Amino acid sequence: EDQVTQSPEALRLQEGESSSLNCSYTVSGLRGLFWYRQDPGKGPEFLFTLYSAGEEKEKERLKATLTKKESFLHITAPKPEDSATYLCAVIIQGAQKLVFGQGTRLTINP
Amino acid sequence: DARVTQTPRHKVTEMGQEVTMRCQPILGHNTVFWYRQTMMQGLELLAYFRNRAPLDDSGMPKDRFSAEMPDATLATLKIQPSEPRDSAVYFCASGLVRVREQFFGPGTRLTVL
Numbered sequence: 001e002d003q004v005t006q007s008p009e010a011l012r013l014q015e016g017e018s019s020s021l022n023c024s025y026t027v028s029g030l031r032g033l034f035w036y037r038q039d040p041g042k043g044p045e046f047l048f049t050l051y052s053a054g055e056e057k058e059k060e061r062l063k064a065t066l067t068k069k070e071s072f073l074h075i076t077a078p079k080p081e082d083s084a085t086y087l088c089a090v091i092i093q094g095a096q097k098l099v100f101g102q103g104t105r106l107t108i109n110p
Numbered sequence: 111d112a113r114v115t116q117t118p119r120h121k122v123t124e125m126g127q128e129v130t131m132r133c134q135p136i137l138g139h140n141t142v143f144w145y146r147q148t149m150m151q152g153l154e155l156l157a158y159f160r161n162r163a164p165l166d167d168s169g170m171p172k173d174r175f176s177a178e179m180p181d182a183t184l185a186t187l188k189i190q191p192s193e194p195r196d197s198a199v200y201f202c203a204s205g206l207v208r209v210r211e212q213f214f215g216p217g218t219r220l221t222v223l
Contacts, residue, residue, distance in 0.1 A: 031210075032210055034210075034211065036214075041216075041217075042216055042217070043114075043201050043203075043214030043215050043216050043217050044153070044201075044214045045214070046211045046212070046213065049210065049211060087153065089153075091210060095166075096141060096158065096160070096207065096210070097143070097155050097158060097166060098143075098155065098212060099155075100152055100153040100154075101152070102152045103152065
């Protein structure tokens with residue numbers, strides 16, 4: 001069965017304290033891995049798509065990387081406005097649908 | 111600023127009542143998705159459409175849920191009869207087949223008493 005597991009479930013950091021979120025997957029034929037950000041009371045907001053191992057994407061303080069088994073979302077010198085739940089999702093071969101992980105709830109304290 | 115819109119944003123109803131949620135996808139997007147989000151299960155895909163045709167509704171309880179796209183600008187998700195376990199936030203998302211990124215609406219928070 002296709003599975004997406006995110007860790008940790010929750011992470012609390014001080015402003016400026018860099019860290020990484022993990023998304024590991026076991027799927028039959030990965031066609032793409034997606035990172036979304038979700039703020040309370042809102043829908044998920046698209047951040048990145050990664051298609052092949054070794055690929056990296058950056059946006060402001062965020063960088064996403066992909067290996068054959070997992071993806072990392074690196075957060076460099078985070079600010080309080082980076083506080084949100086970060087969701088990882090995969091598209092598997094032959095399907096258009098996303099399979100989501102449970103998310104990591106990130107809190108950045110000032 | 112193109113975005114997915116959903117109505118209503120909040121709905122409180124009693125068990126047994128019919129609930130209809132509506133979604134307007136981004137103009138030009140040809141795929142539409144319905145998701146349900148709960149604390150326990152996270153985001154689950156209920157159904158999706160491509161060019162208004164249903165492609166997969168395996169995530170949806172068939173006996174009480176139905177999803178339709180009467181036209182390219184409107185998708186509906188109906189629950190009849192509703193049950194307390196249906197309480198959740200329901201999201202609609204749209205996208206383009208080739209691009210694959212999905213753009214989510216703000217959600218409908220449903221509470222069934």
